Structure formats: C-alpha cells, structure tokens
Amino acid sequence: MRVEELRAGSGIRPLEYPLRETPHATIETNRTCNIQCRLCYTLERSHIKTLAAIEREIDLALEKRSLQTITLLGGEPTLHPRLPEIVASIKRRNLVCQILTNGVVFLEDDRDRLLDRLVEAGVDRILLHVDSGQSHVHQDLDEVRTRLFQKMERKKVHFSLSLTIYEEERGLMSGLIRKYSRFRYFDGILAVLVKDPNTPLAQPVGLTEEHASLERDLGILPSAYIPSSARDGRISWLVYQYFVDALTGQVLAMSPAAHRLIRKIYRILRGRQLFSIIVKPSRQRRSFFFIGLLEAFIDPRRIGRIVGMIRSSRLGEEARFQFIVIQTPPSFDPENNRYLICYHCPDATIRNGMLTPVCIADFINPLNGPLPEGELSKELYQLAYSHLGEI
Numbered sequence: 001m002r003v004e005e006l007r008a009g010s011g012i013r014p015l016e017y018p019l020r021e022t023p024h025a026t027i028e029t030n031r032t033c034n035i036q037c038r039l040c041y042t043l044e045r046s047h048i049k050t051l052a053a054i055e056r057e058i059d060l061a062l063e064k065r066s067l068q069t070i071t072l073l074g075g076e077p078t079l080h081p082r083l084p085e086i087v088a089s090i091k092r093r094n095l096v097c098q099i100l101t102n103g104v105v106f107l108e109d110d111r112d113r114l115l116d117r118l119v120e121a122g123v124d125r126i127l128l129h130v131d132s133g134q135s136h137v138h139q140d141l142d143e144v145r146t147r148l149f150q151k152m153e154r155k156k157v158h159f160s161l162s163l164t165i166y167e168e169e170r171g172l173m174s175g176l177i178r179k180y181s182r183f184r185y186f187d188g189i190l191a192v193l194v195k196d197p198n199t200p201l202a203q204p205v206g207l208t209e210e211h212a213s214l215e216r217d218l219g220i221l222p223s224a225y226i227p228s229s230a231r232d233g234r235i236s237w238l239v240y241q242y243f244v245d246a247l248t249g250q251v252l253a254m255s256p257a258a259h260r261l262i263r264k265i266y267r268i269l270r271g272r273q274l275f276s277i278i279v280k281p282s283r284q285r286r287s288f289f290f291i292g293l294l295e296a297f298i299d300p301r302r303i304g305r306i307v308g309m310i311r312s313s314r315l316g317e318e319a320r321f322q323f324i325v326i327q328t329p330p331s332f333d334p335e336n337n338r339y340l341i342c343y344h345c346p347d348a349t350i351r352n353g354m355l356t357p358v359c360i361a362d363f364i365n366p367l368n369g370p371l372p373e374g375e376l377s378k379e380l381y382q383l384a385y386s387h388l389g390e391i
Contacts, residue, residue, distance in 0.1 A: 174217035195329035
C-alpha cells in the first residue's frame with residue numbers, strides 16, 4: 001500500500017520514531033516452541049537463553065533505544081522456565097511488558113499457575129496468537145480464543161488477539177472486534193499480513209484491502225502509519241486507535257490530529273515516545289469523555305456522533321479503548337536486490353549484541369553460527385544494520 005491510497009484530507013501523517021527514541025523492542029527469550037504455525041519465519045528452534053543473558057539484552061536495548069515497552073517472544077516464551085522473573089525484571093526498569101504467546105500452555109494449565117505468576121510479576125498485556133495457521137492444532141479457533149480470553153478476563157489482565165492474515169482470513173477483523181469487545185480486558189488486534197518466505201515476490205493479502213475492509217465495516221480510518229525503510233511512499237504499518245461500544249458495535253476512531261497531540265503531550269511529560277496505551281476498565285469512561293472532548297474541539301462536525309455513542313454506551317460505561325495494528329512483512333526489492341523493512345523497525349530485537357529486525361533475524365544474524373555466505377546476505381546485513389544505526 002502506498003501513501004497516495006490514503007483518503008485525501010484525512011490529516012494522517014507518518015509515525016517516524018527518531019532512531020534512538022524508538023520506544024519499543026522485542027526480546028527473544030527462547031526459540032523452542034510447542035507448535036509449528038503455517039509459514040513460520042523461525043528457522044532455529046532449540047535455543048534457550050539464561051535469565052542473565054536476557055537481562056543483558058534488556059539493558060543493551062535500553063542503551064540503544066529510549067524504550068517505553070518491551071515485548072517478549074520466541075519461539076514460545078511460556079516455555080521459558082523463568083518467564084515470570086523476566087517479566088519482573090522488565091517491570092523493575094519501569095517499562096511496559098507484553099508477552100506474545102500461542103497460549104497453549106495456558107490452555108493446558110487448569111490451575112493457571114503460570115498465568116498467576118505472570119500477573120503477580122506485573123505483566124501488562126498478553127498478545128494471544130491464535131489463527132488459521134494453527135488449524136492443524138486447534139479444530140475450533142473461536143472456542144480456543146474464548147477459553148483463553150475468559151482466563152485473561154478472570155485474572156484481570158489486558159489481552160489482545162494476534163493473528164497472521166492468511167487468504168482465508170481477509171476482511172474478518174471487523175467481525176472479530178465486535179465479537180470480542182464483550183470482554184472488558186480485550187483491547188485490540190495485532191495483525192501481520194501473510195508472507196511465504198519461499199516466494200518473496202508474492203503477497204497474497206494486501207494492506208490496501210484490509211484498510212478498505214475496516215473503513216467499510218467499522219467506519220474507521222488509520223490514526224497514523226509507519227513507512228518502509230526506503231521512505232518511498234510505501235506503508236509498512238497501519239495504526240488504528242478507537243473506542244468501540246460493546247453494546248452496539250459502534251466505533252469512534254481517534255483522529256490523526258488527536259493521535260499526534262496525545263503523543264506530543266506524552267513526550268513532554270514522560271521524556272520518551274509513546275508506544276503502548278493500556279487503559280484499565282475503571283478508567284475507560286473517563287478516557288472516552290476526554291478523547292471525545294478533544295475530538296469535538298478539533299472537529300465540531302463529530303459532536304453528533306460522539307453524543308450518539310455516549311447515549312448508546314450507557315454514558316460511556318460500555319465504551320472500550322482499543323487498537324488495530326496491521327503490519328506488512330519485509331518485501332523484496334529485486335531492482336535494488338534488497339529487502340525493505342519497517343522504518344527504524346519498532347519490533348527490532350537484540351541479536352548477538354546488535355539491534356536486528358526480528359522478522360529476518362535468522363537470515364542475517366543467526367543465533368548459532370556465522371552469517372550465511374553470499375552477496376544477498378551481505379547486502380541484507382549492511383542495509384538493515386545501517387538503517388538501524390548499528391554500522
């Protein structure tokens with residue numbers, strides 16, 4: 001998708017985090033996993049890091065970036081024997097801590113022992129990756145999601161749905177948002193467009209059609225976008241922030257202007273960029289009225305819709321603040337013999353002491369062993385690390 005495809009006059013601007021102010025990084029706790037998702041980009045599946053090694057990577061990430069949020073991932077992080085201690089270590093550094101997991105360990109643990117320990121350690125959000133790429137593991141995706149979501153709801157921990165958008169899941173996000181907004185701690189969707197690593201030039205699901213689907217079915221437009229590393233008009237992330245009425249499914253999107261203003265205020269007050277917004281259920285109504293007043297001030301034409309949502313949501317009681325982030329996988333540019341990644345790669349991880357795009361880390365900086373030989377690998381290495389300020 002290109003910038004010129006966005007609606008003219010919407011006021012949307014690129015979200016370009018300054019290199020050292022990028023507020024997010026990912027940490028790979030282990031590469032072991034208990035399932036094999038379709039088209040998984042993970043090549044190495046045996047490495048488990050020690051707690052000391054992970055803490056060194058956290059501190060190194062903090063040296064390289066002014067972080068607000070760290071997301072733990074794998075492999076499957078719930079297989080790490082010291083995951084609660086890792087979470088506690090992140091929280092001691094005054095950071096938001098997220099975990100990206102397939103949830104299988106939670107499903108198998110009837111007593112919720114691990115989940116209780118993670119909540120006690122202070123985990124802020126759990127991103128539950130359950131999609132059709134796991135249909136060989138789960139016969140009924142909705143049943144699995146519901147079981148996991150009920151667990152999160154009982155423990156009062158914020159959770160989101162993470163999914164890869166395969167061809168059979170195109171245009172389904174609007175329905176998922178309305179279906180799962182009945183859960184008070186459900187706060188959105190993190191989606192990645194499917195990409196087959198064996199066919200790098202093919203893109204079966206496009207960002208344009210997902211953008212059009214959300215505008216048609218939910219009536220929302222993006223609040224911001226993240227460009228590609230080439231800054232040539234291509235979009236790598238679409239970022240939506242909005243309130244949804246859990247009773248009616250009505251949605252009120254945060255405008256690009258309000259989105260920018262809130263980020264500026266946060267930057268002034270906290271001295272760092274904003275990445276994750278987590279609104280407790282007890283503060284949802286207050287947040288809804290604050291954003292509503294802000295939107296009415298920016299564009300008085302929205303007052304009628306804001307008032308209508310106030311009435312239908314029991315004076316804001318059933319309004320939920322949520323997000324949708326749609327990410328594109330790295331794309332291959334055959335003309336210049338390179339991969340295009342996301343601008344300053346907000347999801348970069350620490351690999352062998354260097355910030356590395358997590359989606360191509362196994363190809364350009366393997367955990368075990370030297371870099372692959374060949375001109376393409378060398379070029380990938382140089383372009384990616386140059387863009388992240390590492391060389």
